Amino acid sequence: MSGKKKLKDLLHQSDNRTCADCGAPDPKWASPTIGVFLCLKCCGVHRTLGPNISKVLSVTLDEWTDEEIDAMIEVGGNSSANSIYEAHFPDGVSKLGPDASHEQRARYIRSKYEHQDFLKPSLKISSNNAPSASSAKEPVNVPSASSNPVQKPVCVEGAIGNLKITILQGANLAVRDMLSSDPYIVVSLGEQKAQTTVQKSNLNPIWNEDLMLSVPEDYGPVKLQVFDYDTFSADDIMGEAEIDIQPMLTSAMAYGDASQFGDMQIGKWLKSHDNALLEDSTVNIVDGKIKQEVSLQLQNVESGIIYLEVEFIPP
Structure with a gap:
C-alpha cells in the first residue's frame, strides 16, 4: 500500500x-x-x-x-x-x-x-x-488580530456597511525570485485599496491580518491580487481572484440584526467554473456576527491558494 x-x-x-x-x-x-x-x-x-x-x-x-x-x-x-x-x-x-x-x-x-x-x-x-x-521552549509571539491593527475603512458616501477581510494564509504560491517570493496581498473595492505586510521568502505565508473596506450601495466584487515585492523593480503579479460579496450582503440584509439570532447558516456562495472558489463558501451567523470562510485558487498564475475570512459589519 x-x-x-x-x-x-x-x-x-x-x-x-x-x-x-x-x-x-x-x-x-x-x-x-x-x-x-x-x-x-x-x-x-x-x-x-x-x-x-x-x-x-x-x-x-x-x-x-x-x-x-x-x-x-x-x-x-x-x-x-x-x-x-x-x-x-x-x-x-x-x-x-x-x-x-x-x-x-x-x-x-x-x-x-x-x-x-x-x-x-x-x-x-x-x-x-x-x-x-x-x-518545551519559551513562549513565542503568536500573531493575532490584536497584534495586527485593523486598517480603518475609507469613508464612502452612502456606505451600507464595512467588510473586515482577514487574510489568513497562502499555500503553494508561485516562485517569482530565484527560489522563492516575497508575497503581499492587495484587496480593492472600487477605488478603495488595502494591503497586507510583505512576507519575506515564503511560498506558504501566514498573515492573520485584518483589512477593512467600506461597502458602497453600488458595490461590485472585491478584487484580490498577490504581488511579489521587489526592491529595485516593479512588483511582480503572483495571481488574482475575485470575491463575490453579493451572497453575504443579500443574506445580511435579509436577516437584519444578526445579534438576535443563534449560530446558523444563512447563505452560500457556490463554486463554479467561472469563479475562483476551491469549494462552496457558506455565509454564517457566528456569535452574532455575519462571517464567511473563503478558499481561493489564484487565477492567471501557475499555482497558489489563499485562505481568508470575510465579516460584514453593519453601519
Missing part, C-alpha cells in the same frame, strides 16, 4: 474527521510531529510553534516523506494523541470549540503542546513523535 493511501485511510477514521484541537469538521492539515489532523485556523497557530514542536503539512497539497506518514500512523490519529495531550484539564479549562477566536486558539494550543499543561501530572511522554516536556 502506498504512503498516500495509508495517509488517506488514516484521515478517513471517524476520530480524524474533525480537528484534533477545536473539533471543526473536515480537517485538511496535519502535524506529523504530533500525529494529529487539524483545521485551517488551528494549523495557523501550530505553525507559530516551530517545526521542532509541530511541523504542519497540507494533507492534499504538500509532498509527504515516508517517515512523516509513518509517524502519523504510529501515533494512530487524533483520539490516540488527545488521550495523552488532553488527559487532564485543570480547573477552569475546557476543550476548545470550532467557533473559538484566534486568541483563544493560540492560548489553548500553546498550553496543550508547548507547555503540556493538560497531561496527567505523573505522565511523561516517551513517543519519538511527540515533544517531551523538557523540549
